[in-house]
Amino acid sequence: MTDSATTRTEREDFQATSDPALIESADRGDVKLLSYQQLYELWERQQWRTQDLDFSQDREDWENFPDEEKFQRMYGLSSFFIGEQKVAEELGPMMRAAPTEEMRIFLCTQIADEARHVAFFNRFYEEVGVLESSNLQDRLKETSAHLNPKFHDLFDDMLHSRVDKLARDPSDLETLVEAITLYHMVIEGMLALTGQHFIITYNEENGTLPGFVEGFNNVARDEHRHVAFGARFLREMAQADPKYAEAIQRTLVECGPAADGVLTPPWYEEGMDLFGVSIEETREFAMKALGRRLKVIGLAPVT
Numbered sequence: 001m002t003d004s005a006t007t008r009t010e011r012e013d014f015q016a017t018s019d020p021a022l023i024e025s026a027d028r029g030d031v032k033l034l035s036y037q038q039l040y041e042l043w044e045r046q047q048w049r050t051q052d053l054d055f056s057q058d059r060e061d062w063e064n065f066p067d068e069e070k071f072q073r074m075y076g077l078s079s080f081f082i083g084e085q086k087v088a089e090e091l092g093p094m095m096r097a098a099p100t101e102e103m104r105i106f107l108c109t110q111i112a113d114e115a116r117h118v119a120f121f122n123r124f125y126e127e128v129g130v131l132e133s134s135n136l137q138d139r140l141k142e143t144s145a146h147l148n149p150k151f152h153d154l155f156d157d158m159l160h161s162r163v164d165k166l167a168r169d170p171s172d173l174e175t176l177v178e179a180i181t182l183y184h185m186v187i188e189g190m191l192a193l194t195g196q197h198f199i200i201t202y203n204e205e206n207g208t209l210p211g212f213v214e215g216f217n218n219v220a221r222d223e224h225r226h227v228a229f230g231a232r233f234l235r236e237m238a239q240a241d242p243k244y245a246e247a248i249q250r251t252l253v254e255c256g257p258a259a260d261g262v263l264t265p266p267w268y269e270e271g272m273d274l275f276g277v278s279i280e281e282t283r284e285f286a287m288k289a290l291g292r293r294l295k296v297i298g299l300a301p302v303t
């Protein structure tokens with residue numbers, strides 16, 4: 001791991017989330033997860049504004065990137081931009097189905113965060129001049145051409161079908177466990193945080209896109225807080241009834257191929273580096289983060 005990445009995840013505000021992936025003792029299954037109220041209070045302390053970010057250097061950098069580099073960067077940007085918009089939209093029925101008031105209050109804050117993440121990407125695209133389109137709706141449509149088809153399997157089939165089920169029956173706790181496994185453990189925990197880690201590090205090392213890096217660090221810190229909620233919720237459910245532990249494991253197996261596909265751009269060729277690292281290194285990072293969280297949830301043997 002590079003110095004900049006180590007420094008980032010060791011920052012006090014990142015550590016404050018108690019996301020097991022950031023804490024070494026998680027390897028022994030030993031992490032003191034925050035309560036739902038503590039997670040809410042942390043959200044109050046960790047506010048930021050997309051309108052404060054200065055993208056003027058980013059615009060210059062983008063104009064100077066060769067076309068091939070712009071094209072390769074569009075995979076990450078598009079997956080995040082559309083991913084944020086989709087998760088923002090799916091969270092409402094999940095919030096409503098959460099069994100306690102403390103959980104629902106936290107998930108309300110998360111809906112606001114996901115909206116801010118969409119606004120962050122929209123502003124970056126607009127200020128930097130990434131696409132021709134001139135509004136959010138059209139930008140999302142235009143940027144979707146860069147996605148991997150597996151992205152739709154994960155978001156539009158697996159996640160969306162469960163959220164639809166919850167919207168019809170908010171008392172269906174087993175489906176909520178499956179949805180939170182997909183949303184907080186896989187989409188945010190394995191995919192988003194892995195992409196963020198390598199994209200931020202790459203830009204920091206190359207001295208590019210400073211406004212984007214500043215905002216994306218804030219997005220990453222939010223995601224660690226969201227994942228910490230997911231870890232707490234899934235641990236409580238797995239302890240409450242083995243049928244929920246089985247639901248978590250079943251969902252992880254089911255979404256494995258789609259999740260792995262999302263880590264891989266459609267133009268990827270064997271041996272290629274993505275943001276300066278191999279696909280194996282990317283996978284390894286994602287799996288280590290999942291492994292630590294599963295140990296803390298109580299679903300993987302501790303070392």
Ligand SMILES: [Fe+2]
Binds near residue numbers: 084087114117223
């Ligand atoms: Fe997000």
Ligand SMILES: [Fe+2]
Binds near residue numbers: 114188222223
């Ligand atoms: Fe999130």
